[in-house]
Amino acid sequence: MKALTVAALALVAPVTALLRFPCAQLVIDRLDPLVTPGQAPSPHLHQILGGDSFNVTMDPEKDMPGESTCTSCQFSEDFSNYWTAILYFKARNGTYKRVRQIPNSGFEGVNGGMTVYYMQDGLYNFQQTSKVQGFQPGFRMFIGDVNARTKEEAERFRQLTFTCLDNINTRDPQTLDFPSEPCRAGIMTAVRFPTCWDGVNLDSPDHMAHMSYPEFGSFESGGPCPASHPVRMGQLFYEVIWDTAPFNNKDDWPEDGSQPFVWSFGDATGYANHGDYLFGWKDDALQRALDSPCYINCPTLETQDAAAMNACTVPRVVEEEIDDWVEDLPGGHSAEYIKKRWTD
Numbered sequence: 025m026k027a028l029t030v031a032a033l034a035l036v037a038p039v040t041a042l043l044r045f046p047c048a049q050l051v052i053d054r055l056d057p058l059v060t061p062g063q064a065p066s067p068h069l070h071q072i073l074g075g076d077s078f079n080v081t082m083d084p085e086k087d088m089p090g091e092s093t094c095t096s097c098q099f100s101e102d103f104s105n106y107w108t109a110i111l112y113f114k115a116r117n118g119t120y121k122r123v124r125q126i127p128n129s130g131f132e133g134v135n136g137g138m139t140v141y142y143m144q145d146g147l148y149n150f151q152q153t154s155k156v157q158g159f160q161p162g163f164r165m166f167i168g169d170v171n172a173r174t175k176e177e178a179e180r181f182r183q184l185t186f187t188c189l190d191n192i193n194t195r196d197p198q199t200l201d202f203p204s205e206p207c208r209a210g211i212m213t214a215v216r217f218p219t220c221w222d223g224v225n226l227d228s229p230d231h232m233a234h235m236s237y238p239e240f241g242s243f244e245s246g247g248p249c250p251a252s253h254p255v256r257m258g259q260l261f262y263e264v265i266w267d268t269a270p271f272n273n274k275d276d277w278p279e280d281g282s283q284p285f286v287w288s289f290g291d292a293t294g295y296a297n298h299g300d301y302l303f304g305w306k307d308d309a310l311q312r313a314l315d316s317p318c319y320i321n322c323p324t325l326e327t328q329d330a331a332a333m334n335a336c337t338v339p340r341v342v343e344e345e346i347d348d349w350v351e352d353l354p355g356g357h358s359a360e361y362i363k364k365r366w367t368d
């Protein structure tokens with residue numbers, strides 16, 4: 025493992041690096057090579073982005089991202105895979121329709137996908153001078169809990185949030201549950217991963233234990249890393265914008281006044297928001313970018329245009345209907361199943 029030592033990191037001069045870039049949709053599929061490797065179909069549907077070596081299994085020993093021939097991300101040396109669950113609308117008649125992803129402000133023309141950040145400091149800190157370490161080959165992580173259904177369960181993860189978009193640039197307020205009223209410009213979900221690494225393990229059995237949140241505060245507030253996880257990494261952060269506006273007619277919303285959106289595994293609270301990451305930057309491209317003066321635009325990295333990003337796709341492995349109105353969520357999270365899961 026090519027880990028720089030913490031002492032060596034401190035000697036490097038401060039720079040300004042905040043990477044913010046779009047990735048188009050690589051595929052929507054019922055696969056999860058991190059949580060359920062080798063299993064097709066996986067329990068629920070995901071949107072996956074990044075390198076086209078993505079498959080049912082991503083063997084950490086094999087440098088599979090290195091086998092990619094293209095990436096759906098703007099920085100063409102980034103063969104990482106990024107994925108989240110899919111959002112569904114549940115109409116009053118009980119049927120479901122998948123909610124599309126739309127590009128962020130400034131990234132028009134990109135097919136769905138999400139916005140990915142790697143940050144040195146807080147998002148609104150334009151200095152970005154703190155030294156952070158990039159991830160390494162074989163590194164992967166998960167954040168969130170698919171079984172969380174209460175605010176208390178969701179609060180264990182400091183920053184997995186929803187924003188009700190009044191326009192594409194709305195960023196606050198952020199909530200831990202789904203917005204309760206129609207959102208004019210869609211719903212944005214944000215997934216901020218923990219930023220303190222144990223410095224040793226590239227993965228762990230729950231895909232979380234090798235990482236930690238700062239001892240107190242947050243990455244953005246400059247909270248220190250705990251002794252158990254001393255290496256301060258860049259803040260990896262996803263923003264996904266869901267095109268919920270076509271479903272804003274309240275005549276189609278539940279009669280009991282609740283909101284109609286559910287995650288692809290049946291959670292209608294939103295507390296089970298989660299995300300997956302599998303590192304795959306080529307050579308030292310990520311560390312090079314984090315150590316270079318780049319603020320959003322990064323001249324030290326090779327970039328590709330939206331057409332090239334959109335052209336990088338892989339065929340679906342699990343064949344099932346994902347675009348029509350459906351009676352059940354893919355994976356059989358039927359209304360009965362969901363109701364039982366919440367009321368038990």
Ligand SMILES: *[C@@H]1O[C@H](CO)[C@@H](O)[C@H](O)[C@H]1NC(C)=O
Pocket residue numbers: 079080081
């Ligand atoms: C994906 O994995 C399957 C099963 O292991 C394998 O047969 C297939 O060739 C892989 N696809 C690619 C594109 O590598």
Ligand SMILES: *[C@@H]1O[C@H](CO)[C@@H](O)[C@H](O)[C@H]1NC(C)=O
Pocket residue numbers: 115116117118119276349
């Ligand atoms: C259920 O409601 C949706 C939204 O109004 C409609 O498009 C769909 O056709 C309906 N499906 C059935 C089976 O009635």
